[in-house]
Amino acid sequence: MKDTKNSEANFEVNVHHVTRVEGHGNIYVNVKKGIVEKCEWSIPEAPRFFEAMVVGREWSELHHITSRICGICSIGHTLASLKATEAAMGITISEQDLKLRKLALHAENLQSHILHVGFLALPDLCGVGSVIPLASSNPNEVKTVLALHRTANDMSNLVCGRTTHPQRLIPGGFSKIPSMKELANMRKKLQESIPKIQAVADLVKSLAAKLPDFKRETEFIGLTNPDEYALYDGQLGSTDTGTAPVKEYLSYTNEYIVPTSTAKWAKHARDSYMVGALARVNLNYDKLTPSAKKVAEMFGLKPVCHNPYMNTIAQLVEIVHSVDDSIRLINELESAGLQPQPDYHKPEIRIKAGSGVGAVEVPRGILFHDYTYNAKGVCTKANCVIPTNQNHGNIELDMKALVPTIVNKTPKEIELSLEMLVRAYDPCISCSTHCLNVHFV
Amino acid sequence: MKPKVAFFDFAGCEGDQLQVANLEEELLTLLGQVEVVSFREVMKEHSDDYDIAFIEGSCTRLQDEDRLKQIRKNAKIVVAIGSCATIGGINALKNYKNLDEVRKTVYGENAKLFDTYAARPIDAVIPVDAYVYGCPIDRTEFLQVVKSLLLGKKPDIPNYPVCVECKKNENICAFERGQFCVGPVTRAGCNSCCVNEGTVCWGCRGLVDNPNENSHKEVLIKYGLTVDDAIGKFKLYFGWQEAKR
Numbered sequence: 083m084k085d086t087k088n089s090e091a092n093f094e095v096n097v098h099h100v101t102r103v104e105g106h107g108n109i110y111v112n113v114k115k116g117i118v119e120k121c122e123w124s125i126p127e128a129p130r131f132f133e134a135m136v137v138g139r140e141w142s143e144l145h146h147i148t149s150r151i152c153g154i155c156s157i158g159h160t161l162a163s164l165k166a167t168e169a170a171m172g173i174t175i176s177e178q179d180l181k182l183r184k185l186a187l188h189a190e191n192l193q194s195h196i197l198h199v200g201f202l203a204l205p206d207l208c209g210v211g212s213v214i215p216l217a218s219s220n221p222n223e224v225k226t227v228l229a230l231h232r233t234a235n236d237m238s239n240l241v242c243g244r245t246t247h248p249q250r251l252i253p254g255g256f257s258k259i260p261s262m263k264e265l266a267n268m269r270k271k272l273q274e275s276i277p278k279i280q281a282v283a284d285l286v287k288s289l290a291a292k293l294p295d296f297k298r299e300t301e302f303i304g305l306t307n308p309d310e311y312a313l314y315d316g317q318l319g320s321t322d323t324g325t326a327p328v329k330e331y332l333s334y335t336n337e338y339i340v341p342t343s344t345a346k347w348a349k350h351a352r353d354s355y356m357v358g359a360l361a362r363v364n365l366n367y368d369k370l371t372p373s374a375k376k377v378a379e380m381f382g383l384k385p386v387c388h389n390p391y392m393n394t395i396a397q398l399v400e401i402v403h404s405v406d407d408s409i410r411l412i413n414e415l416e417s418a419g420l421q422p423q424p425d426y427h428k429p430e431i432r433i434k435a436g437s438g439v440g441a442v443e444v445p446r447g448i449l450f451h452d453y454t455y456n457a458k459g460v461c462t463k464a465n466c467v468i469p470t471n472q473n474h475g476n477i478e479l480d481m482k483a484l485v486p487t488i489v490n491k492t493p494k495e496i497e498l499s500l501e502m503l504v505r506a507y508d509p510c511i512s513c514s515t516h517c518l519n520v521h522f523v
Numbered sequence: 524m525k526p527k528v529a530f531f532d533f534a535g536c537e538g539d540q541l542q543v544a545n546l547e548e549e550l551l552t553l554l555g556q557v558e559v560v561s562f563r564e565v566m567k568e569h570s571d572d573y574d575i576a577f578i579e580g581s582c583t584r585l586q587d588e589d590r591l592k593q594i595r596k597n598a599k600i601v602v603a604i605g606s607c608a609t610i611g612g613i614n615a616l617k618n619y620k621n622l623d624e625v626r627k628t629v630y631g632e633n634a635k636l637f638d639t640y641a642a643r644p645i646d647a648v649i650p651v652d653a654y655v656y657g658c659p660i661d662r663t664e665f666l667q668v669v670k671s672l673l674l675g676k677k678p679d680i681p682n683y684p685v686c687v688e689c690k691k692n693e694n695i696c697a698f699e700r701g702q703f704c705v706g707p708v709t710r711a712g713c714n715s716c717c718v719n720e721g722t723v724c725w726g727c728r729g730l731v732d733n734p735n736e737n738s739h740k741e742v743l744i745k746y747g748l749t750v751d752d753a754i755g756k757f758k759l760y761f762g763w764q765e766a767k768r
Binding site for chain 2: 102105106129146147153197201205211212213217224228229243249257258425426428
């Protein structure tokens with residue numbers, strides 16, 4: 083690859099396994115005489131067939147199995163799974179458990195977003211290959227990111243009993259809950275994290291000029307809720323078509339097969355759509371907390387923003403929102419008086435046949451689990467639609483729109499812009515190749 | 524010179540590499556002792572010159588075997604991390620299905636393009652020198668294994684069932700609570716973490732080397748359970764180990 087600028091350029095960009103993303107994805111671009119001949123985003127990750135694996139398993143195991151679709155968003159998968167099982171069997175949960183589940187989701191969004199902003203995206207803005215050199219060049223900043231990451235993990239531990247593949251979240255509620263004293267300690271840690279987040283936001287702001295100024299109009303899809311910034315619950319929302327009930331999700335996701343990819347792709351009103359933090363901020367900006375909006379204003383992030391690179395900034399905004407909202411939830415739990423529950427709690431469940439859909443906003447976007455159970459509570463059919471699958475099509479169309487605008491740059495610069503684009507989506511490829519839609523009988 | 528280490532992943536959720544990132548401050552200490560030369564999930568740089576290779580995930584298709592063999596050739600020490608890599612993990616649930624059927628239903632006419640075979644642990648393809656069990660791995664145990672390897676010692680991994688730790692933690696036995704638990708045959712080392720959180724042992728660390736089957740049968744009889752109940756639960760994590768037995 084020649085590293086010179088040339089409008090008559092002939093070159094290839096071939097990134098075999100993009101780094102600093104979860105899972106394996108490849109970028110291939112071929113330019114001849116300055117014209118883009120091929121521009122492709124492909125997913126060679128080994129498929130894992132989860133939907134086939136859960137068929138024949140009992141209702142009490144599904145959340146445990148599907149949590150393993152993804153290590154980074156295992157809490158989100160567990161919650162989507164529990165919501166699907168609970169919808170199928172008509173199980174309700176208490177107000178207290180609902181608040182605790184929302185805390186669990188905030189903990190994961192915080193952990194995942196901090197990891198992405200601090201460890202995966204920041205090195206590009208600093209012009210280094212990973213966070214490792216930053217540990218010696220910017221030790222204070224790295225320590226701040228690590229401390230925030232620890233706080234988020236402490237919160238997962240406290241609410242879920244573990245940081246990855248949670249244990250306490252079970253159908254109908256929780257097997258164990260934290261004490262009010264532990265929650266109050268957590269609130270203190272969250273309050274202490276606010277100036278640290280501001281420091282990270284200031285650092286990113288000082289480097290924000292490195293974020294490419296690129297725009298391609300697209301559709302944004304996510305949960306939306308008139309009462310709150312929708313994460314745990316809401317209706318389906320689209321910036322193009324408005325709202326719809328969650329059970330109509332298949333008419334939104336329209337998954338299809340692409341030969342170069344072991345993951346499925348999706349489209350709705352246009353050729354592709356985007357999910358994730360940017361989609362949520364675009365759909366639900368008004369419901370953000372005032373200090374989260376302030377961070378959005380710092381970066382000029384306003385709905386509807388069509389620059390995918392701004393997804394990282396939207397994550398930063400959500401970090402602030404999740405901290406604020408977690409503090410609010412703990413305050414509410416405190417004022418309502420935390421109701422204790424017996425050790426090894428196992429909610430009474432009346433098993434019955436039925437189907438149910440659970441939708442949750444996880445770090446990378448809207449996630450659907452859809453299960454059918456027989457009268458014995460054994461799963462007969464399952465479908466999971468993963469955020470990253472919904473983004474694959476949008477990533478490739480962004481690449482196709484981006485490359486012609488930067489074709490005069492050096493191949494190295496082009497490669498970096500494309501890698502940064504993929505990273506901005508924070509793709510979770512293990513997730514997205516959990517399986518294609520298996521109709522297993 | 525600091526030993527060079529590399530991380531690789533196959534079919535899995537990358538939750539084990541996340542536990543390495545979750546070391547946080549301790550990770551900085553670890554980075555003082557080793558040089559990370561390849562870790563696709565967090566760094567752009569890559570080198571094939573490494574001493575210790577950590578591998579996450581199962582091998583689920585023939586085409587991945589070459590990559591594994593190459594890693595074995597490059598590394599002095601190969602360490603399998605997590606359930607998928609050490610015992611096949613939850614991936615092996617699919618081994619109970621007719622794989623050709625699954626693949627055809629999934630990919631239709633293109634089935635042949637997408638290779639798959641029974642999910643298996645790394646040591647079913649290449650020799651493995653050390654194991655960090657669990658789904659996900661425990662980051663403290665990971666550090667202990669790394670320390671042992673750096674000192675040239677064999678890591679000390681328990682070969683007794685989870686029940687030993689669970690009793691020490693004074694948990695009420697899951698069977699007494701009317702739930703099924705695979706703790707009696709599962710390798711300890713997790714400090715019975717799931718039971719401590721109010722649930723049951725699911726078996727993610729795999730079978731102990733010599734599970735005491737007779738004693739386990741007695742437990743089943745005592746609580747009015749059948750061998751079929753047990754087999755159903757064993758499928759969750761023991762698929763590959765059971766098929767080999």
